[in-house]
Amino acid sequence: MWPQLYWNIGFAPADYAKLLPWWAAVARGSKTKLYLGEALYKAGDPAQPAAWQDPAELSRHLTLADRYPEVGGHVFFAARDVAVDPVGAMARVVADHYGQPAKPPR
Numbered sequence: 001m002w003p004q005l006y007w008n009i010g011f012a013p014a015d016y017a018k019l020l021p022w023w024a025a026v027a028r029g030s031k032t033k034l035y036l037g038e039a040l041y042k043a044g045d046p047a048q049p050a051a052w053q054d055p056a057e058l059s060r061h062l063t064l065a066d067r068y069p070e071v072g073g074h075v076f077f078a079a080r081d082v083a084v085d086p087v088g089a090m091a092r093v094v095a096d097h098y099g100q101p102a103k104p105p106r
Contacts, residue, residue: 001027002075004037008051009060016061024068033072033105036065040076044087055089059096072106 003023007014020036027034038061042052051057058076065071076082082090 001032002035002037004039004077005061006037006039006042006077008042008049008057009064010051011049017064020061020064020068020071024070027070034070035073035075035105036061036071038074038076040081040090041078043081043089053087055087055092058089059092062093062097073102 001023003019005016005019005023007016007019009016023034023036026032038058040058042048043055043058045052062074065074076090076093085091
């Protein structure tokens, strides 16, 4: 299962911090593999809410997701934004969460 949680923490209509535990509960006790879709493309986009102007927003998503053993990993959209990393959000994610080589999917 790959839910696209493309909203920031605190976004009232669809708060990442509220949707994540819901998805974890859906996957809990099943054989479903849960990988979260992350909106890297929103990082630094001036058309997005203030939270996306902070390069640490995505890192906070991964920190929050670490509390849920059901989460098997993250998928960052779009691939071009992983390479370009316009505001350093992906560099922050790597520094904060990927100090070791990634584990293969379970």
